Amino acid sequence: MQNFLNLCRAAIGEDYVLHEPEAQAPYLQDWRQRATGKCLAVVKPANTAQVALLVRLCAEHQVPIVPQGGNTGLVLGSIPDQSGTAIVMSLQRLNKIREIDTANSTITVDAGCLLETIQNAADQADFLFPLSLASEGSCTIGGNLSTNAGGTAVLHYGNTRELCLGLEVVTADGDIWNGLRGLRKDNTGYDLRDLLIGAEGTLGIITGAVLKLYPKPKSQGTAFIALDNITQAVALLHLAKQQCHANLTGFELINQLSLELVHQHFPQYQKIFQYATRFYVLLELSTYDNEQVTKQLLEHLITTAFEQELVVDAVIANSIAQAKNCWALRESISAAQAKEGKNIKHDISLPISKIADFVQDTDTALRLAFPSSRMVTFGHLGDGNLHYNVSPPFGADQDGFLQHQTEINRIVHDKTHQYGGSISAEHGIGTLKKHELLLYKSPVEIKLMRAIKHALDPHNIMNPGKIL
């Protein structure tokens, strides 16, 4: 191994092969500080050629590679295991914006660019790069691509996969595949791009990408809406799509308890309604027209919704400050639930038509098994993505409740599966959900996935033990 490490040093320079425990530490612990792995070394190549050189060395010496971007993943996919046999390959030094092609509405970037850097570069060129996540100041686009990240703008712009036109990838053999195509149409063989996207570094290392840019919307309208049930929310979503189509850019569901916890723990945010209802929707429109047009569109939608008895009450934000307050209420739910105490989180998605039944059915099953458990249910209803988080009964022993995590996961994921949903909407599998994956994927799909993994990484050196 000393020989291998010397070859790494020769390839990329001594300073970029880290072996001191203090230097390695930030690369070995996961974002939520739940696990810490061990490694042979952390290597920090400067460019794609160096990545390829290192992968060839690893292939020769059978050294596993854990590729890493901002290390902000939530499923333990970007840290090594306990064996200490792998290298962690940080892509952070590949951090250049390579090109902005305004006439093609594309930006070409290194995989190690921070998401925020790309957002800002797009903004300066008078474009929008719509991918937006809580960790955007720390996560890298390579990680976003490798996990097909979701975020708050999926309803209109799609997941990371839909925002990418081309990739540059270093394969398990250490070859560089230049698939940096800026094309909207290209039917010349297998879709390697989409196969690599979401593969969590197990099929190759993404080193660069061509991304789509969008014109910036000119104005936005925001409404906070009170409803009796999810069936109304789904009908409202349908109406909003029909009336506003691509102008509908946000549709968030919030249940009563979620909002109550926010008001309790963040009293600085203004209450919207005097009386509570069981559910709320935060709705956002974006247009390429002036504010008045956007407001008219929103008012027309809300009026129709009242006529169709889809809403109990509604408030349209009259200022940017009011709109920000609405979003602050939505974005403070996770923090409010954390202040309330420990809880068990689920990142699931469902066919939108099944969400109402799913929530009712799962709530009932959980309350039967764990009386008085409290469901903090919210999420991107427009994408079918629900954060279905379970808090212990009021005043209960929190750690005692958390010992039932496996049983609770089983109830929630069994119901998700039963209603045709996914147990990982946007976070991926990593090592955290590997065993859950085997419970719910068909043997046929697992077989196909294994065949592909074996074909593209026959020696199992690319992020081994993740996903499969």
Add this chain to the structure above:
Amino acid sequence: MQNFLNLCRAAIGEDYVLHEPEAQAPYLQDWRQRATGKCLAVVKPANTAQVALLVRLCAEHQVPIVPQGGNTGLVLGSIPDQSGTAIVMSLQRLNKIREIDTANSTITVDAGCLLETIQNAADQADFLFPLSLASEGSCTIGGNLSTNAGGTAVLHYGNTRELCLGLEVVTADGDIWNGLRGLRKDNTGYDLRDLLIGAEGTLGIITGAVLKLYPKPKSQGTAFIALDNITQAVALLHLAKQQCHANLTGFELINQLSLELVHQHFPQYQKIFQYATRFYVLLELSTYDNEQVTKQLLEHLITTAFEQELVVDAVIANSIAQAKNCWALRESISAAQAKEGKNIKHDISLPISKIADFVQDTDTALRLAFPSSRMVTFGHLGDGNLHYNVSPPFGADQDGFLQHQTEINRIVHDKTHQYGGSISAEHGIGTLKKHELLLYKSPVEIKLMRAIKHALDPHNIMNPGKIL
């Protein structure tokens, strides 16, 4: 083989194993009547289970399978070769609309459904299924998915890949993979869906799909615009995207010769402008608002374009009849060129920013090699997709000119490659472009594609000889 055919008859019924030459004929000749293959039999399973049964028989007896939908492909991908060793598997009997889920905005269909059948079913449920092709009355969705078909609505709605949420596939082992998920977010492993889409039946047989539905636009606006050059057209596209974003649903480029040929061979269509210019753009907006709003949006765009000197002249259609006339001019180009005589077609795409230079450069190269050759240049500029068709000089010997097809292809495809484009934007590879593919794809990409093919179809029975 007799034993194999008897087993096929036992599996799906005698009537559905065709061996008479007259019965087989329509399945053996390609759409443009350029080639006719031979086969052991044409088999017509009734459902997915029968497809799986037949594939297992084929796997056991090492019989190659050519899956076929409407047999409307343009690259010889859906007919067998001359060996007579393969079976053609027609999916036409799998022709049921399985389910429309209005609240989820999805439709689940058998692979053998005609595209038109799906469009109509969506329409009756007050939705739009936006995929639209010249062959929509004959092609099947299974074929559209297997070739990732493009068509006229890609600018806003994307290719077939972007319209599909889930697949049902029979693998080369004869397993049924049920990936019929109606989810907008699902990060649970490798993206098998997008790998199967566009694989032209070489990795498995698509038997069903979950497709996205969209709300129907309420009004449309159409303009026919005269310009001096492609640089202006690209700048106009940029302006239109900025002002109208998702409301921009059509942006077609037409060169002077294209329009002249249409007027010459289809005098029934009205002329738009008194004087010719070198290029034209057919621009369409669609909105979810009334006609007046749409017209205002269009007028504002055209006014700005005049102010920025991006256009020479422009006419906004004042009636549905006028709009139809504009589209008839665009859609008659291929027919007009055919009436003019033989020509050499190219289905290419380019980064939009490179199209002006590409056309100028390629025109020059062709005129140097073949003086007075006439370029009929048109296509979906909004997607970067160009139909760059070369007609012989006026009055020249047509067959003599066509003997230079390979040289002309080489000039056009070399330039396409040089400008970062694709030699097959929407038609696929089949057997027609196999050798071209090897010229322009990198060895790394071919190696990855071969590894995947071998992994998912180790005995090479799924549409062998296509793509690779």
